[in-house]
Amino acid sequence: MAKSCAINAGNDEVPGLVEPILCQPCLNNDKQSTAEKFCSTCGEFQCLDCSNVHYKHDYLKSHKLLNANAARTKQGSFDMKGLDQCDQHQEVLKFFCEDENQLCCSTCAIVDHRKCHNVVEIQKVAGRSTYRNSSLTVELEKVRQKAKLIVASIASSKEKLDEDVKEIPNKIRRMRNEVMKMFDELEISVVKDVKWFQKETLEKMTMKQSQNEKYLADISTYLETVNNVYQSGTIVQQFIVEQKMKNDIIVLDQNVDAECQGLETVIVNFDFDETLKLPPLPITDYVPGQLSLKFHLSETTDALAPVSQAMSITRVNSTNLKQKNNKEKEPLYTGIDFLPDGRLVTVDNFNRKFLVYNEKLERVGSYQLSYMPQSVVAVSKDEVAITSDAKLLVDILRVNKSNDITLERTIKVTTKYGSICLKDDEHFVGGTFDHSTPVLIISSKGKEKDFNINFPNKAYPIEKSACTYIRSSDKVVLTDRDEHTVYIYDVKTNTRVVVKDEQIQEPCGVAVGPSDTILVCCNRTNSIVQVSQTGQILSSYKLDMIYPYRLCISRDKSLLAITNSCVGKIKLQKFKISF
Structure with missing residues (x-):
């Protein structure tokens, strides 16, 4: 295990210990220096030597430099809602195991990752890059667009289903003038079947729509957390959110893709026989029409569902x-x-x-x-x-x-x-x-x-x-x-x-x-x-x-x-x- 893990694990027992702010440019060069300034334009904590560059170049003089501690207090106001806590030990996450790509608290670092060679402080590894243009936001937006398309497609299908169902009795009534009694019985029989089909199909559609509306709600929650942490959170908090949420987003994307595969539009239609027997007969002897109930994949699905391609x-x-x-x-x-x-x-x-x-x-x-x-x-x-x-x-x-x-x-x-x-x-x-x-x-x-x-x-x-x-x-x-x-x-x-x-x-x-x-x-x-x-x-x-x-x-x-x-x-x- 990296020596820094053992040292910092012991620091948890020192009352009132405040974790120092490290200079990010120095961290990028594998050096550790205490940060004294924060450049809000660069978005970096910097030591005095690094921040003095702002006074040497004219194009940097417009950058706003703040006291590092004051900037940390302002950035640290973001409520992580437990995301910075270890799920197993309920301790603050302070380390990142690069061997196993896992966030660690002090106990995890000592107990579970003692054989790993690259366990480093989160502040150090987070300082190597910034997360202002987070891929989480991009991926969440992609998944949200898919889910919105699914919900919109289902809503359109429900509307079309309702229109189709309403048209069938009208179509039957237009024929009633020729064979009144036969079509009265036909209407009762067919409408009963189609209403049953409509009810059963709407239940399935509503269930699918509700599931995807839940996905949308989950995406909105994730987006709110991600946007807030990149506006008000520290780089450490940003890094933790990245690590915590990326697997959830993969699962969410897979679930929405699975929903895409089964996305269907329902078509209900009624067509009369080509040869219509005019003499009125009991509906049990002769049905002058055929009710067709079928599904077909929506055109929207083609744009969302994965396309089979050679790997x-x-x-x-x-x-x-x-x-x-x-x-x-x-x-x-x-x-x-x-x-x-x-x-x-x-x-x-x-x-x-x-x-x-x-x-x-x-x-x-x-x-x-x-x-x-x-x-x-x-x-x-x-x-x-x-x-x-x-x-x-x-x-x-x-x-x-x-x-x-x-x-x-x-x-x-x-x-x-x-x-x-x-x-x-x-x-x-x-x-x-x-x-x-x-x-x-x-x-x-x-x-x-x-x-x-x-x-x-x-x-x-x-x-x-x-x-x-x-x-x-x-x-x-x-x-x-x-x-x-x-x-x-x-x-x-x-x-x-x-x-x-x-x-x-x-x-x-x-x-x-x-x-x-x-x-x-x-x-x-x-x-x-x-x-x-x-x-x-x-x-x-x-x-x-x-x-x-x-x-x-x-x-x-x-x-x-x-x-x-x-x-x-x-x-x-x-x-x-x-x-």
Whole structure:
């Protein structure tokens, strides 16, 4: 740990200690000097030597110099509302760990980051640059514009829906002069159906509109905090707000993008049959018209939703996986996933272990299991779910920041799962083996149910199939290793896209990639293939590993991890994704 951490940690016990203001130009040159002045034009605290430059150059003489302590008092008036407090220890945040990119209080610096080499004072690292033109404001404004467009589109759709619904009775009434009785009965029947459809659809639209109005409210709150801190806060407060809010904004952006994917305009129309039977007949015998109810994606969605595009990958890290000692077997990682903070979790089937790797692909945590694990998925920031290839269970493990691992609970199930991914906050999607239904939904309490999909009645052996779920479009992706095929099932319409291509040979692992495209490990061709949701092959990448087997994507879709199943040449590799 940096020596300055230990010194300042002790200063917390000195009553009345006032943290000195450091000269920012000196900090930029790795020097520490006490600031005596504050230039409101430059926006910097400066020592006497640095501030004297204002008297040497004519173009600087118009700058306004203030006493540093007075300026700090004025700037420090911004209420951080707890943002400058450590979430774990409720102490003031004073340090920044550059190794792990985390804000720290004195206790964090001493306890959690004692092995880190670059733990520095926030004032020093914040002084290296200013945040007047914060990217937070730009990103929040982008997300706000998206949310506003969604709300406006839904409002327009509701208005159009109302107009369409009102027009249908009018259209029917115009025909009533020719066949009065028949159209009286027709109106009652059709209006009843369309009113039911309107009510059900409006409920869904109102719920979606309310959710996006909440996003707008959250954005306004963030913007108010960000704007206030850049107007009245210190550079330290500005830095803390940057670090505290950037992950929240990423999640907010992902949520709004997910809303964009499902944005729909409802069209209700009524058309008469081409041949109209004039003799009046009971409505039960003949209906002289057809009510059509349908959805289509709004044109607004095209401008907001991510566009499927070919990606590029660049290898960042690679490690060879070997047996640690004579008591262990050569590892086989049958499941891998990223935790939200960038750590990689894996399950070693042969050695019955759950393992944690840091950003450098160094093993930092291990947990012995009593069974041979089959797959793993990150459930939250510190929880993972693991399936077994023999036992009927899903284990939930907790992994803390120090890489200590504990068993939280066990979910009992009735089916064996070869792959698992998240459906939503309360459900998993599991790819089965030795079961007549290839994909099932699993609740957090172990209740299993089918999708409303006409899957083929086929029981896959273990390792012959894998699945994933595209949350934004409600689609299930299933690989068939022996048939060299990828199936993309649309849950809403109960339709499927069948992807067969010479580049897809023995597909194994599958994951949802950037812009909700599909990434497939192709075992026979030693490659990864990127597929759009419509079945188009977007890109293919040859790997320097034999028999790629499992892959996963980081939460922000910027990193890709892959492992293989070649005896004697097993690797774990991490790639950066770009476009």
